[in-house]
Amino acid sequence: EPEVTQTPSHQVTQMGQEVILRCVPISNHLYFYWYRQILGQKVEFLVSFYNNEISEKSEIFDDQFSVERPDGSNFTLKIRSTKLEDSAMYFCASSDLAVEQFFGPGTRLTVL
């Protein structure tokens, strides 16, 4: 069964460093999403991406964040200069007609 994959499963970085989180969505899907979950809190929407551009973003998704689909399969989230408060689980999701979303296993980001 097709699934969304994410790498790495755990990323540890120093404050101020850049990180890139990678996702491979389900191959025929058209809509891509990033969500994050700070430990003990609910999942929050970051950004949605369709037709090679951002279709919606939350207040959390400021200038430090960017997304890219560099080729036909990968979807990446870049955080330019990480802060302690960026420590969270980051989930990628994809959907075919912007309806049912399928989630990856998540990347746990720890900023020291």
Place this chain on the structure above:
Amino acid sequence: KNEVEQSPQNLTAQEGEFITINCSYSVGISALHWLQQHPGGGIVSLFMLSSGKKKHGRLIATINIQEKHSSLHITASHPRDSAVYICAPHNFGNEKLTFGTGTRLTIIP
């Protein structure tokens, strides 16, 4: 902004019990997801529904669009059902999901 509330926040039950988890939201939606999150953190989609009722194995989800309410039921609960269950409405006019705070379910053998 859609306010999503789930109840109960925590639920402990004996194996075999019938489980109900409730979700209410404040703004009209096009569909609602029920998701399961295991202790390792991964999220699995259980259901997406926009009306009526759906059944998958021992899981049943219902939604009442007029009352802005959905329920997730688990029949013959089992310890492996222990997880956090999250409802996430999908608003009209945009693509994002708004997540509830989740219900932590523990089934005791």
